[in-house]
Structure formats: structure tokens, C-alpha cells
Amino acid sequence: MSRRETTSRAVLDDVEPAATDAPPKTVRTIRSIADASQFVTSALAKCTVGWAVDTLTINIQLPPIPPVIRSVLVLVPYLTDLTLLLPAETPPALLFNINFRVLKFFKTNLPHHILTSFLNRHRLVTILVLGPCGRSGGCPLAVGDFEHVTDLECEATCAKNLVHRRLRHLAIVGKSLRGPRIPAILRQVPVVASALYHLTMDFFPDDSDILHAIHRFAPFLKKLRLVERRGGASRHGSSQRRVFKDPLVWGQALRKLSYLEEFALKTSVDLVAFPGQLELERQVIFGWAYGVRVRKSRNLRPPPVRKAHPTLYHIRIYYGRTRDASVLSKWFKDGQVWLRLGQPITGDDLDDIDF
DSSP states (O other), rough: OOHHHHHHHHHHHHHHHHHOOOOSSEEEEESSHHHHHHHHHHHHOOOHHHHTTTTEEEEEEESSOOOOHHHHTTOTTTTTEEEEEOOOTTTTTTTTTOOOTOOOOOEESOOOOTTTHHHHOOTTTOEEEEEOOOOSSGGGGGSSOTOOOSSSEOOOOHHHHHHTTTTOOOEEEEOOOOSSSSHHHTTTTTSSSTTTTTTEEEEOOOOOTTTHHHHOOOOTTTTEEEEOOOOTSTTOOOOOOGGGGSSSHHHHHHSSSSTEEEEHHHHHSSSSSSSOOOOHHHHHHHHHTTOOOOOOTTTOOOOOOGGOOOOEEEEEEEESSSSOOEEEEEEEETTTEEOSSSEEEGGGGGGGGOO
């Protein structure tokens, strides 16, 4: 053996034990059947490969789903975080008798009838993110007990059955154009979400009483984010009128949420004639914060303190009909003065923004 070969072999001898002794990965992402098969082979050869995984994402969108995906789930009993994004045609048996001892976070797009037994067995889950229900009638999860869940994301029609008094964070997304209006759904919730701290909600242009419904539903809310979805003539009584364009009405509605500290609104309409123009935006913010109609921006002064919202100090507005014409502005209250944080964000810079 040459001196060069001897040296190379010595280097390999130093490297190979280190590679062998490397700790198993705690985070795994499976995007294909090949990925799943490779993981199962490794975990069956050495059990610690599966036992070490605490965060798992399976994202496979092409049916059919073979048994190897269930094998992956069986081999990772100590998961704390599971994201399961699979085709709607996934067989219900996939989750049968699957048990994770310390699962805390669960996100999935599977139809809810597949999840009932699984969720009933996992009482440590505190963060639950659900996709479309998959049923036109009542949600199959309505019979479950979700008091252990503190953070929930789901459709409006399912939320009315899953919300409980101790819920802290709620995101209501993906409401269909058909069916009851969102304020009507909120009024059907059988409990007052008195502990709710943060609410994110999709709504439609004709949901003119959205803030009144939120006040009845979550009177102690501190953070509210409303995301307007496009609604057309298919909604009964649909209108392109935006209630938040009347600052007197909108400001008075905001005052009902008397604990609200942060408010964010995303809409496809132009809130001002010249998007991003400082003084025009200031009129909107003043109108909402004080519940008054501001006609002129010259020498704009705050109305009397008694008219101000008692706790609101931060407002974000994301508006515009197209991406290129859209604007994201952030305002905060300093004493009795509302100031804009820097220049508005526009155009391509909006792509990476988590509104």
C-alpha cells in the first residue's frame, strides 16, 4: 500500500466512526413514497432512528397512499409535532390505533371523519390545525371534547362546535361562499370564548356586522386580524359595500371590543385614493381609533381623549386591488399621537410578508 493510500485510509478510519456515532435526526420530512420506504428501512434496522424523531412532516399529494406511510407513523412513537398532508382519498385505517405518547402539535388536511378516534386518543394536543371538513352536513368532530386545545385553526362551520371557554388562539379560515354568513355562524357558538386572546378570521365584503358578532363571541379579545376574501353574486344579499370605509361606524364597532390592543385588516379595495399617501392613511387611522369622520388632513388633531379607543395602540392595513398596487402600512399610538412605522411596503416586497 502506497504512502498516499495509507494516509487516505487513516483519514477514513477517523471519519467513519464519527459518521456511525452521529445522533439520529429529530426532524424528518417525507415528500415521496421513496422517502418513506428509506426511512422505514433505517428505522427497522435501528429502532433509535424512529424513536429520536420528535417533529415529522409527511406531504404526499398523489394517491393512492400505500401501507408504508402507516409504517412510518408506527415507528415514531415519541412525536411532539406532526404535520400530515395527504390526499382526501386516504383510507381511514391509516390512523387506526396509531398512538403518540407526547403529541402536542397536529396539522392535517385529512377529512374530519378520519380524525375522530385519533384526536380522542391524543389528549395532550394543544395546537390543532385542520383543513376542510369534507362533509356538507355537521362536522364529525362536534361530538368530541377539545378542552385541551388552546390554539385552533379550522373552517367557520366546524369552529362553532369546537370552540370552548379556555381557547386562547383561534384562526377561522376557508369559509365557503355558500351557506350562512360568518357573523351568523359566530352567533351559533354555544359558549362565550372569554379566554380568547388572538383571533384571525376570513370574512366577506357583505359581513357588515362582523365586529358586533366578534364582540359577542370574544368580548375580551386583544388581537384581531381580519382577512377579506373575494365574494361575488353567489352570496345571497352580496354587496361590494365595505363597512370599514365609514370610519364613524367602524370606529364605534371597534370600541365595543374594549380590550383590543392590536388590529389588522387585509382588503382588496383601496382604502385611500392614493395608496400609501401618509395623510390620507392618517385620516383612516384617526377615524377608526376615534370613531369620527375626518374630512380634511390639514392641521389634523386628535379628537377629545374620551372618544379614543381605550386600549388600541397598533393597526396594520394591507390594501389594494392587485399585488403591484397593494400597500402594507403599520401604525402605532405614541401617547395620543398615531404614527406610521417607516414607509409602506409595496410590490414584490409583499411576497415575503406574513401579514
